[in-house]
Amino acid sequence: MQTQNWLLKQASLKPNTPAVITEKQSLTFAQLAKLAAKKAGQIAQLTQKRRVGLLGDNSLTTYVLALALLFSKKTIVWLNFRLSTTELLAQVNDSQLDLCLVTDELWRSEFTEPFFPYSKLEASKAPAKELMETVELEAIASIMYTSGTTGQAKGVLQSFGNHFYSAVASALNLGLSANDQWLCAVPLFHISGFSILMRGLIYGMTVRLVRRFEPRSVETILVSEPITIISAVPYMLQELLKQHVTPYNPKFRLVLLGGSSAPKELLLASKKAQLNVVQCYGMTETCSQVVALSSEYALAKLGSVGKPLFTTQVKLAPTTNELLLKSPALVSGYLNHPELFAKKLEAGWYHTGDVAHFDQDGFLYIDGRLDEMLVSGGENIFPQEIEQCYRKLPEIAEIIVVGRPDPIWGEVPVAFVRGQKLAQAALRTYGEKYLTHYKIPKEFIWVKDFPKTASGKVKRYLLRGSFLNE
Template identity: 30%
Template sequence: MTPCSTRTMNLGHLLDQTARRLPDNPAMIWGDARWTWARMRARVDAMARLLARDHGIGKGDRVLVQSANNNQMWESLWACLKLGAIWVPANFRGSPDDLRWMAELSQPKLLICEAEFPDHAAICGLPTLAIGKTDFGPDIETLLSVQDDTPLRAVDVDRDDPAWLFFTSGSTGRPKAAVLTHGQMGFVIANHLADLIPGTTEDDASLVVAPLSHGAGIHQMLQVARGVPTILPNGPFDPAEIWRLVAQYRVSNMFTVPTIVKLLTEHPAVDHHDHSSLRHVIYAGAPMYRVDQVRALEKLGPVLVQYFGLGEVTGCITVLPARLHDAADGWALQGSCGYPRTGIQIEIQDETGQPLPAGQTGELCVTGGAVFAGYWNDPGANAKAFRDGWFRTGDLGHMDQRGFFYLTGRESDMFISGGSNIHPREIEEKLLLHPEVAECAVIGMPDPTWGEVGVAICVTRAGTRPDLAAWLGPRIARYKLPRRILFWDGLPKSGYGKITKKLVREELIRREGLTENG
């Protein structure tokens, strides 16, 4: 049957609806600056008019954005949505070459670039609007005219019209651009509200502790839908300031990654500020090591919410809500990333695409309304990512009898030593139980005898070098023991604060003078 209509809500209406309902409530707080919902809607509409009038931005056009978190960067998302244009945010920590690659792939009509990034602006050679005073482009703020309070009507969109090119974190090769659509994102926002922060209202407050260009931006869209004020910290990540803001604004939810939770709960400031208002501290991007999970639960109470999901599924795969977290020994769900999200179907499949029974390890595959529309201009990647309508995550794991899922690791992280499959995460979990180990990563490297062997890179709390091989020996099967244990001052992290094996491997090769073949 041919559908009668594929029309869907333009996501920009979320801002319009909230501004109509709560015009005088705070929408964003950044230092001494505050914007109400009515003011933010007027600013967004003014920016949209500017983009359309002076740069011809319309439906389907891409707008590339290079900026750290600020109100104008955030407003540019909503201006693009209302015009039907496609928002293409870069991780501001990326290099100029990273931005050039994004421009080559997405072919944007305009660059919006913060004044702090002149080299990024120069390398793209695009018409540019600046955030802040600079000589590489006119400052948006001086061009905005917010005298016209007439709301700008959002353009009509279909379910599959792109809204956001969401660049993957690039764990293998160059980042790919996942196409997030208006219809898909409408599902995601409703799903996140139901599964991650249920009961959220305008009486809550949300603090941003990660780049809005990635998962934190998705999370803040939920706040717009519910009229929750967004609080932006000043300057680089500072745990002391984060805890001060939590106390000052009675913050109830934050989107984080495990590394951020670890830094926040290890910092002395956690004990000096009231954080009793927190109800949902969401961590995603990677499973949290058990030792860090226990510390966070002991410091913050039962507020942790884990979700598992890739950018391609906009986080919507599994959820482990706060009520199912437990700091006790022998916790029944230890290692679980939770159960399927509302409206999402998951299967553990073998290499041929056949579903596997509970307890057997295979690739986690997913289908449902949150799955993206494919990679932008990359048919080869799309062919690999989808099989019989299932999105293949590339993550290995198993399901228990009750439908809870357990991740073993990325398929690309697994290595084979002497014919045995070895999953680094199991070894990393054991190493982190040592009281002196703060961070670690286990990498499979080529070996002429065994095919591959494990190399463990560890960061200790006081720069010590404990005998980890002797400590690890009784705690893990002999064939899984790393052949080498190295000590570094720190592990390289992605722009989103995650420890990625690609970066660790590259640094290991550089330091040891190795090649990919050993």
């Protein structure tokens, strides 16, 4: 199935409407289309391959390059600049790139081909390339690598159709229109950021792009500019609340909150600050949110991720309570690993790996990851429940619970902790107030830091693996 090129369509419908605004510059849809065609011509002289890597920050150049690739029959391979060079090269090789565009600010001395700096591309005198009039919804628009908390990052194949249906579901859920202005302070190489770019094209909406999240500057933008929506993770919202003194501009409507579950204290603080927070659940494989909780239920349904969006179906697996879903936003597979994606599909239902439950009103709650669940003496234990309990202690900065093999119980919970050291007995006594006895960690191990992926997720498999080497 074909659809019109969204960029050219908006350039035709509203040529003078701002498409993207930065601190120093504003581009209309017509200007954006012209620049994208210029960049497409420059890229065409460098590679004939379909896939092109993009290692960029939230700059206007990255934004334009992404559109140039999208609408010149190229597939964007988004690369995370927080990765080591070894990790980047693994993804470059996996996606078989012969060109990877890199913003000059992120250039590394060890980079050689296929890495190519933005500045050299800018110097090219190549003629502009006409952007394609239509796109196939089934065509792969982008590839994003999962963060690899299980040890293997996989390239997620996201089609134009996946992005389109994600945007449609989001519009129906949030009541979005072309009059909205979305602040993008999350990375473009994450689905949270790239989905904002795609929504801007599909809705004809202005995107306010910031290079990086800096609480004070973002606060100033929210107060002084006509922003209506911002996407954030709990850490970002927490930092914004610290800065929040002056009410945001009158047009501001909501914070779309994802990434991880929001603590009750954060939601209460948001309500006190009169901030409308919409919590959501999604993943790279669904091109952003597929379940959302409106702000009116944020406290009454504390801990819930809400209800499935209009285009999404969800159910629980009978024996494990694993969350299964169907959605037109669900991708078709993993690059070079179709068998891994096929394992997650059963009669069209995608196995998310998350264990969940519904309450009597149909609101969905995520209990934990199926592959992180411990079975101790026949009892199922979810690390997240234990972690949330102990995070309330001010001395604990960070805590991760994993299973340790045990000859009697099969495995028992053990906690790795970063923060001010406390006595083992005191921590167990604290746990007895809130947790069933078998959920209380058998040992608390203090660490200076945790092994993490480039996106900040803890590599639990390395912590579990430490017990196997004893």
